[in-house]
Every structure is written in C-alpha cells, then in structure tokens.
Amino acid sequence: MASTTVEEGDGDDDGPIANRAQEAIRNPGDAYQFLFYVVTAFFLVTTLFPFYWLLVLALTPGDRMTDIGLLPNGFNPASFVEMFQRLPFHVYMFNSIVIALTTTVIVLLVASFAGYAFGRLEFRGKTALLLVLLAISYFPPAAFIIPLFQFFTGNVEILTLPAVGTISSPNWFNTPGAMVTPFSALFLPLSIFILTTFYSQIPDGLEDAARVEGATRIGALFRVIIPLSAPGVATAGVLTFIGVYNEFFISFLMTDGQAQNWAPIVWGVVNYQGQYQAFYNLMAAASIVGVLPVVILVVIAQERIVSGLTAGALKE
C-alpha cells in the first residue's frame, strides 16, 4: 500500500487522477475492469436503494417521521407487528397467493394440452391460432374489463330455455373466480409459447417408445413429455405466478376491497394509502412484507425466469 503511493508520487506531480488516467491509457484492460465495477455498483445501488430506504422508514418510530436521512430515526421493529393490526395485510397477501397459485395450476394444465398440440402435432389453422393468441396477450386489459365486469356481476344472460327460464352468468364479484378465470385466459398465451418451445424439442423417439409400451396419447403426454419438459413447466409456472401477483387492473376492479371478500394485495396497499395516510412506517413495513414472496421466488427461480423471458424474445 505505502510503496505504491510512493511510487506514484515519484512518477510525476499531476496528482492521483492524472496518474490513474495515464495508467488507464497504458493498460486499457484495467480501465474497462474499473469502469465495469463502477457501472455494476451503480446498478446495484439504484435497484436496491428503495428497499433499503423502506427499511429505514419502517424502523423509524411513527412520531419521529420528519427529516429522515439515510439512517432510521430510532429503532422500532414493532411497526412490522402494528401493520397487521391496522389492516389484515396477511389476509390480502393470502388472497393474492391463493389467486396466483390457482391461476398457475389452471394455466399449466390448459397450456400443457395446447403446447402439446402446437409443439408436436400438425393441424390446420395452427399459425392463425397462434397469431390470435399473440394478439390477445397484447390487447390492453381495459378493452376486456366492461363485459367481464358485467359477466362476473351476474348481469349477462347466457341463454333462455323454455322450461328453465333465463340462465345468467355467475355472480362471482368478491370471489376468486372473477379474477382467476380472466387471469387464466390472459396469462395463458405466454405459457403456451414457452411450453410449445420446450415440447417441440423432445425427440419423437421417446414418445414413440412410450406408445409402443402401451401408453395412451394422454398418458405419453403426462408420463413422458411433461416430465422431460419440467424446466419449461417450472418457467411457465413461475412467470404466471409473478404475473398474477403483480397484476393491478383486474385485481383492482373485481372486488370491493374488503379482505374477507377475497380482495388481493392491491387493495391492501390502496387501503393503507386511503385510511392510514400518516402511518408512513406501517406503509413501508407493508411494502417490505408484500414483496417478500416474490423476492424469495426470484432468488430460487432466477435461472428459470431469465430463460423464460429470453425464450419469449427468441420466439419472434
């Protein structure tokens, strides 16, 4: 350490910055390395700082909420308990997780069938159907919401039978059904694209062998194709779960916002903002807790997320 300073000092009197610059010109590899670390550090700080600051805010006692710097004004971890007492945030989170998991299961099942058809079978209208699916996933949700809202509030007459009378759509407002069903349709195309890619890569020989051994078509799909595409199925599942947990628009409009009426996490957040405006520490604590499930998922499944999103891009 000391010797290098002396050396630099001996060389010239231009100061440390000029020395660095000259060294960089002599050895550009080092300079790029240095630049790389600076840029990486910049990205780490900008993405993680909001979370750190939330923690600072959550730990600051509610009555000392002014002039908060980069360190908490005191230490009050009790806000993580109080946030659940003010609003049943855990219920909102539970609702979101149930809705996301149910959607994921439905999407994986339906997309497995469709992915098999698109990836391994030949049929008329294949390209046209894929295009329709692609188009649907890029329509704004706003274009679906009015009829869906009418449908799930029981206001759409499906058919009239002479003996039974009029059959109306189900009144699923304030139930998971009103969210799970539209989510399943809207998140389905992404999973179909991912699974189609994975299923089409499995050699025909493996499936033929299973069929010779006596497996039915459906049996071959569930016993050979899906197990061999487990990474693809996992990717589709993780992306669907995160997508639904993230969703705002339909989640916001399909319940009245009460935790007991299956309102998801969106409403927990909105209710904090509406009713407990001044409880900044509780809101910060709620944000941290609400993010935890997806943070854990990202840490565990990052490989799958990356391959899923990049496969989606290469699809084009």
Next chain:
Amino acid sequence: MATSDDHSRGRLRSAAVAPANWTERLSEQGFAYVLLVPTLLLVSTMALWPLVSTFEMSLRADALFSAEYVGEFVGLENYVELLTGERNAVLGSPFVDFSQPLQSALTVTLVYVAIAVTLETIIGFGQALVLDQSFRGRRWVRVAILIPWAVPIAIQGLIFWLFFQPGIGVGTDLMQSLGVFSANPLINTTDTLIIVIVADVWKTSAFMALLILAGLQSVDRSLYDVAKVAGASKVQQFRYITFPLVLPALLVALLFRTIQSMRVYGIIETTGGCSTLPSLTCMVVSTFRAGRYATSAAVAFITAGIVALVALVYIVKFADLEVGA
C-alpha cells in the same frame, strides 16, 4: 354388497379408460383440436367475447339514468365525440388543464411511453452488458437487478409515493434542491409524470435487460477474437459487432415494452392518481366509474387501435431492417 361393489368399480374403470380410448381413435388433427378445447373455451369467453362486446358497446349511446348498461345504437358517434372533444361535460371534470380529455390522455400516455421506454432501453442495455460478463457474484447481481421487475405494481406505486412524499421522502428533497419539483410533487402533473417515469424505469429496465441479454448471448464470440487480432478497440467492437447483432433482439424488446407501457394505469393510480396524470387507461376507468359504459368502451378501443398502430410501425421497421441487412 360384493356385486354392487364390483359393478361400481367396473364402471369407474371404464370411465377412466373410455376417454383415453376415445382419443386413441382420433386422427392427429382431431386430437390436436380436442387438446385445444380448454384453451379455446377460456380464450373465447374471457378474451374474444369481451373484445367483440366492448366494440359493440362502443357503438351505442351512454345510458346514465337507466338500469341498462348502454342505450341505442349510435354508430361512430362516441368516437367522433371523443376525437373532437364535444359534448363531454362528464369527461371534462377529472382531466386537468386540457379542454379535450382524449387529447390530454393521449399526450400524457405518448410522452410517458417515449421517455420511459427510451430510458429503459439505455439502462437495460447497460444492465445486459454487465450480466453478459462472467464474474464472481454474478448470480446475486442478477437477482438484485431482477427483483424490482417482480415487485407488484401496487407496491411499486406505494414505494414511489412514499419516496416523493413531502417532508419524509428523500426523493423530493433531492429533486427540489435541483430546482425541478414543486412543493407537493404528487399533486402536480409534470412532477407526477417524472415520478411515474422514474418508478417505471426502476421496475422494468430489468425486463428490457433480459431480452437484450438473450440477443447478446446469441452473438458468436469468435467475432470478438477476430476483432481483437485486427486491433479493434472495445468501443469499436461494440459499435461494429455487438450493437448491430443485438439490434433485432433490441427491437423485439422495444416493441414489447412500448405495447405494455401504452396501458399504464396502476402506477399512476397509486402515486399521483388519475386526476393528476390522466393516461388512456385512466380515462377508460374514470368513464367506467362514471357509468358511461359506451364512452368507456370507445376509449378502450381507441387505446387498442393506437397500440395496434404502434405495433404496425415496429413491424414495418422490422421489415425494412431485414431488407437492409
């Protein structure tokens, strides 16, 4: 007892086997159609029917004071009204500063999309270049960069709402010392636009980064060895190898992000609110809440039309690029 047991077991078995046998007899094409039944059922009831229904609704009059959702058939009148800004007393109130609500929503949305997507592309490219290197701890850097992308929109909104809260938010002090923000940025249209853009860039740059990374990783590494032998600098390598080869992936990412951000709503609702920063989707919701279902449907379809137009522009650009290359 025993016979009825046998009987029911036999029935169960045949019920489990029968559909499988039934699928065995189908042609490949027939089997494909059978497999697609659940998909078609979901997509037609939850997506196609609503789209057609929304369009039909947009051709009708608003029925504010009746039990029916919409009134009589009026053709394109709603569209004409929206585009010319006449007869929209109900619409006028939630939208600030502009006499014509659709134009203001369109302006807000397009300005937001242009700035946010540009910044995300630049930052996402930088993140992709970092993630493309191999270094110790890359796994954790990738997790860190990815996490904001997975944060629910409502919580993203809450984070930035807190961040720019006068009195407590570090963000407001910083921006005010730079002379950019007013006293209460969350009720100021321009300030909220900046906040929403910052929030969006924070959350979705990673999405851009991953799509660009896919392009980066498909670049043939031997090209760099050739370039090094030929004496090309890192900057030249980027300019003549990396950038042109990544461009197709970059354009796909741009298309995806542009279409997605045209629908901006949740982040606005949870920060400044739709009355401060009216986007196109905000307008769909506010007219919907006002009971003007037909107008709401028309705005939704205008939004969808603009999204389609943007997609078309990209696709035409794509075709140009392929012809040029």
